[in-house]
Amino acid sequence: DIVMTQSPLSLAVTPGEPASISCRSSQSLLRSDGHNYLDWYLQKPGQSPQLLIYLGSNRASGVPDRFSGSGSGTDFTLKISRVEAEDVGVYYCMQVQQAWTFGQGTKVEIK
Amino acid sequence: EVQLVESGGGLVQPGGSLRLSCAASGFTFGDYWMNWVRQAPEKGPEWVANIKPDGSEKYYVGSVKGRFTISRDNAKDSLYLQMNSLTAEDTAVYYCARGYCNTAGCSRGYWGQGTLVTVSS
Numbered sequence: 001d002i003v004m005t006q007s008p009l010s011l012a013v014t015p016g017e018p019a020s021i022s023c024r025s026s027q028s029l030l031r032s033d034g035h036n037y038l039d040w041y042l043q044k045p046g047q048s049p050q051l052l053i054y055l056g057s058n059r060a061s062g063v064p065d066r067f068s069g070s071g072s073g074t075d076f077t078l079k080i081s082r083v084e085a086e087d088v089g090v091y092y093c094m095q096v097q098q099a100w101t102f103g104q105g106t107k108v109e110i111k
Numbered sequence: 112e113v114q115l116v117e118s119g120g121g122l123v124q125p126g127g128s129l130r131l132s133c134a135a136s137g138f139t140f141g142d143y144w145m146n147w148v149r150q151a152p153e154k155g156p157e158w159v160a161n162i163k164p165d166g167s168e169k170y171y172v173g174s175v176k177g178r179f180t181i182s183r184d185n186a187k188d189s190l191y192l193q194m195n196s197l198t199a200e201d202t203a204v205y206y207c208a209r210g211y212c213n214t215a216g217c218s219r220g221y222w223g224q225g226t227l228v229t230v231s232s
Contacts, residue, residue: 037211039219039220041156049150049156051222054220055211055217055218055219058219060219092156096210099158099172100146100148102155102156102157103155104155105155
């Protein structure tokens with residue numbers, strides 16, 4: 001199985017400041033079609049996970065442009081350019097290259 | 112608009128069985144791999160099983176092998192998960208999820224809103 005490792009596991013951010021979450025996979029998620037098979041999800045308290053970024057760097061419809069995904073192969077980053085109060089929750093990276101596996105989650109709180 | 116609507120969850124005793132269903136719409140169901148993902152209380156999500164578009168290949172996470180069976184009916188645009196020999200560790204919200212690629216290319220995946228399965232006496 002592909003192991004996904006996120007860091008940090010928790011993050012306290014001042015509104016308006018940037019934030020960054022790292023995700024590393026134990027195998028490359030880059031396929032010959034050029035796609036990196038990695039998604040980012042946000043789970044807000046009491047809600048189902050919602051898709052933020054798919055296939056490495058594509059922002060899902062309706063997701064604010066302050067969210068961006070980057071990286072390739074085994075190292076990926078989710079960046080929030082200016083954190084807002086509504087961004088609190090747990091962020092998961094998820095590989096969909098093989099049998100899907102998830103990172104441990106990063107809990108984001110507001111200072 | 113892609114929609115995935117799960118049903119069939121509920122309270123079941125340890126050792127019991129339950130069958131989950133997922134009704135799909137808004138895309139050509141028979142073109143995509145389909146998945147079940149679950150999330151236990153206060154835990155992260157866990158992939159459970161998937162099935163090839165034509166149903167010829169099925170894969171499971173180790174903890175459910177031999178107990179759970181994934182199936183699909185492409186004529187009814189429906190996905191199923193038969194769960195037997197349930198234990199408390201199977202308590203979770205179960206999500207139906209679409210795969211990413213068809214013959215035309217790859218795009219985003221989709222999840223349903225989930226159905227809660229509670230295993231308790």
